Each structure stands twice: as C-alpha cells, then as structure tokens.
Amino acid sequence: MNCRSCQQLILLVLSKEANAWQCARVDRHLRECSVCREFRADCIQAEQAVRSLSPEPGSNTVDAVLSYGRRELIRRQSNTRGYVHFDGLTMLRPAWLYGTLSIAALLAFLLIMEPVMRPQHPDVAHRGIPQSAAPSELAKVEEWPDVETYLDELIWILDATYLDNIASENEKIISWATTEQLAAELLAWEESEI
Amino acid sequence: MTEMPNDRDSRHAMAEKAAALVKAYRQGDPDALGELVEMYKRPLFAFILRMMETQSEADDVFQDVWFRAIKNMRTYQHKNFMSWLFRIAHNIIIDRARHRKVEGWADPPTARNDEEAHWAQMLPSPKPGPDRVIIAQEMGRQIQAALAELPPEQREVFLLRMEADMPFREIARLQDASINTVLARMHYALQKIRKKLADLKETVS
Numbered sequence: 001m002n003c004r005s006c007q008q009l010i011l012l013v014l015s016k017e018a019n020a021w022q023c024a025r026v027d028r029h030l031r032e033c034s035v036c037r038e039f040r041a042d043c044i045q046a047e048q049a050v051r052s053l054s055p056e057p058g059s060n061t062v063d064a065v066l067s068y069g070r071r072e073l074i075r076r077q078s079n080t081r082g083y084v085h086f087d088g089l090t091m092l093r094p095a096w097l098y099g100t101l102s103i104a105a106l107l108a109f110l111l112i113m114e115p116v117m118r119p120q121h122p123d124v125a126h127r128g129i130p131q132s133a134a135p136s137e138l139a140k141v142e143e144w145p146d147v148e149t150y151l152d153e154l155i156w157i158l159d160a161t162y163l164d165n166i167a168s169e170n171e172k173i174i175s176w177a178t179t180e181q182l183a184a185e186l187l188a189w190e191e192s193e194i
Numbered sequence: 195m196t197e198m199p200n201d202r203d204s205r206h207a208m209a210e211k212a213a214a215l216v217k218a219y220r221q222g223d224p225d226a227l228g229e230l231v232e233m234y235k236r237p238l239f240a241f242i243l244r245m246m247e248t249q250s251e252a253d254d255v256f257q258d259v260w261f262r263a264i265k266n267m268r269t270y271q272h273k274n275f276m277s278w279l280f281r282i283a284h285n286i287i288i289d290r291a292r293h294r295k296v297e298g299w300a301d302p303p304t305a306r307n308d309e310e311a312h313w314a315q316m317l318p319s320p321k322p323g324p325d326r327v328i329i330a331q332e333m334g335r336q337i338q339a340a341l342a343e344l345p346p347e348q349r350e351v352f353l354l355r356m357e358a359d360m361p362f363r364e365i366a367r368l369q370d371a372s373i374n375t376v377l378a379r380m381h382y383a384l385q386k387i388r389k390k391l392a393d394l395k396e397t398v399s
Contacts, residue, residue, distance in 0.1 A: 007381060008374075008381060011355075011362065011377055011384075012362065015361050015362055016205070017362055017363060039384075039388075042384070043384060045391070046387055046388070049337060050240075050353075050356040050357060051356065053337075055239060055240055055243055055249075056235060057235055064257055065231055065257055065261070065264075066228055069260075073219070073227075
C-alpha cells in the first residue's frame with residue numbers, strides 16, 4: 001500500500017468508517033512509515049483545533065428558533081383540531097370522513113339498482129312480450145337483428161308448411177293410385193272367376 | 195493505535211436520540227425541540243459561520259435552517275437527523291450564494307482584526323498558560339486562513355467532517371459525489387492546512 005492510499009484509509013479510520021481489515025492494514029503501514037504517522041497526528045491535531053474553536057450562535061438566535069417552534073406547534077394543533085392522528089399521519093376530519101362514506105354508499109346503491117332502473121328495450125315493449133318473460137324473449141329478438149332476417153325466417157317456416165302439405169297430398173295420390181290399382185286387380189280377378 | 199469501527203455506536207446512539215426527540219416534538223412536546231437545538235447548534239453554527247461571510251449572516255442562515263426543519267418535521271422520514279439538518283443548511287447556503295450572483299459559494303471571512311478577536315473568544319478555556327493560548331490563537335488563525343483559500347467543495351468536506359463529525363459516506367451523498375472524490379477533497383484540504391500548521395510549528399519551535 002502506498003502512502004496516498006494509506007492516508008485516505010487513515011481518514012476513513014478517523015471517521016470510524018473503516019472495517020477491521022482496513023484498520024489492520026493502516027496499523028501495519030504506520031509501523032513502518034513516519035510520513036503517514038505524521039499525517040495521522042496532524043489530522044487529529046487539526047480536528048481538535050477546529051472543534052475547540054467551535055463558535056455558538058447568539059442566544060437571541062436560539063430563542064427565536066425555539067419560539068418559532070412553539071408557535072408552529074400551537075398553529076398545527078389548532079389547524080388539526082378534529083383530525084385523527086396516528087403516529088405522524090393525519091387522517092381526515094370526521095365530517096369529511098362521514099361525507100366521503102355517504103357518497104361511497106350512494107354510489108354503491110346506484111350500482112346495485114342499475115339493472116332494475118334501466119328503461120325497457122323498445123322492441124320488447126312493441127311486441128307486447130310479458131314483463132316476466134322479457135329477458136328470454138329479448139334474447140330471441142336479439143337473434144333476429146333486423147326485420148329482413150325475421151321475414152326470411154317466417155318465409156322459411158311457411159315454405160316448410162307448404163312442402164309438408166304437398167307431401168301429404170302426394171301420399172293421398174299414392175294411396176289413391178294404390179286403391180285404383182287394387183280395384184283394377186279385383187275386377188280382373190272377378191272376371192277371371194266368372 | 196487506530197480507533198475500532200465499533201466506536202461508531204455513539205453516533206448511532208445520537209441518531210436514535212434525535213429520532214426520539216423529533217417524534218416527541220411531533221407529538222406536541224416543545225422541550226424536545228430545545229434539546230434538539232442544543233444537540234446540534236454548535237456543529238451546525240460553526241459549519242454555517244465558516245461558509246458565510248459574517249456572524250450576522252450566519253445567524254440568519256442558522257435560523258432559516260431551523261425554521262425550514264421545523265416546518266418540514268411533520269413529514270420528516272430520514273434515518274439521520276443531523277444529515278438532514280446539514281443538507282438543509284447546504285441548500286440554503288447555495289441558494290444564498292446564487293441569489294447574490296456570486297460565482298461559486300460564499301467566501302469565508304479573511305483573518306481581520308475583529309475576526310481574530312472572534313476566534314480568540316472561541317478558544318478552549320481550560321486555563322492554559324498564556325503561551326498555549328497564543329499558540330491556539332495562532333493555530334485558529336492559520337486554519338481560518340487556510341479555509342478561506344480552499345475551494346468551496348473542499349471547505350465543505352473539511353467542515354462537515356471536522357465540525358459536524360459527519361461520516362464521509364454521508365458527505366458523499368450530500369455533495370452528490372463518490373466517496374473517493376470526497377476523500378480526495380479532504381486530502382487536498384488537509385494538505386493545505388497542514389502546510390499552514392507546519393509553518394506555525396517551525397515558528398513556535
């Protein structure tokens with residue numbers, strides 16, 4: 001360790017910031033180096049000289065500080081009367097606290113009641129769907145978003161009915177054709193019998 | 195030969211006492227403030243005096259520092275009250291220097307006759323012999339003269355370390371510099387002061 005590094009460590013040792021290892025290194029160096037020993041001695045001497053010369057502020061200055069401190073304390077106590085103190089934290093004045101809680105309760109009530117107080121869907125009202133059935137019917141209405149789709153759906157139903165009728169007529173024709181054929185066969189059988 | 199690190203317990207004890215006093219003052223005890231001022235008035239005022247030009251100016255700054263500290267004590271969250279107090283002082287001194295449009299910071303008083311008397315009043319009083327008083331007076335003058343010649347940053351490091359017993363790590367935080375920079379500043383300051391003291395030693399011997 002050179003002298004400059006040692007002298008910086010001496011400063012740390014004197015300010016009580018050096019660790020044990022640094023203290024030991026300084027001790028080892030000081031045993032061999034008279035220049036650093038002198039540096040250390042001068043540091044201590046300068047520190048003692050400076051501290052022994054320490055001036056003090058005038059008594060009026062200190063009195064002014066203390067009276068300001070008392071005034072500030074009184075001012076704070078009068079300003080914060082009615083506040084809740086908790087280890088340095090100043091909570092809300094009770095009136096503000098109650099006011100805030102009331103507003104929060106009102107908002108919560110409105111939020112809960114919002115679905116009930118919401119106006120009825122115009123489509124539901126127009127079609128005369130019963131109030132109790134409104135949500136499910138509304139779901140159906142929402143499946144047909146416009147009139148055209150609704151009409152398409154209706155035409156499809158009518159077509160289906162028509163085709164059903166056609167099918168039943170065909171059955172009749174088929175059954176009729178079967179009967180006629182049967183009659184013709186009967187006639188043919190009777191003639192053969194005769 | 196060297197002081198051991200566990201000597202720093204006294205510094206911790208002082209910080210804890212200050213924290214307790216701050217808490218007591220916040221809870222409404224005005225006497226706690228009196229104790230706090232008493233604890234720190236000497237190092238704080240000495241630091242301010244040597245950074246400012248005159249005693250009256252130092253008194254003003256001292257008051258401002260405490261007024262600001264008292265105003266902000268309700269929101270005080272620091273671990274170390276002394277560092278906080280000296281940071282306030284550091285800021286106020288810089289503000290004043292800027293306000294006066296001075297390049298750098300304020301210069302300390304040069305060794306004038308009235309200042310010499312001021313230093314003489316502050317010398318240790320344990321009834322030393324007249325020669326020791328003279329040597330101490332001379333030493334004070336030499337240190338004062340050396341301080342006046344130091345750049346503001348070096349002067350501040352020297353005063354915070356010597357007057358306020360502030361650790362270098364705290365000084366580094368306050369000056370927003372690395373600890374190596376702060377140690378180098380202290381080293382330069384001590385070299386100049388040692389030179390002055392060496393001249394004095396030669397004269398005395």
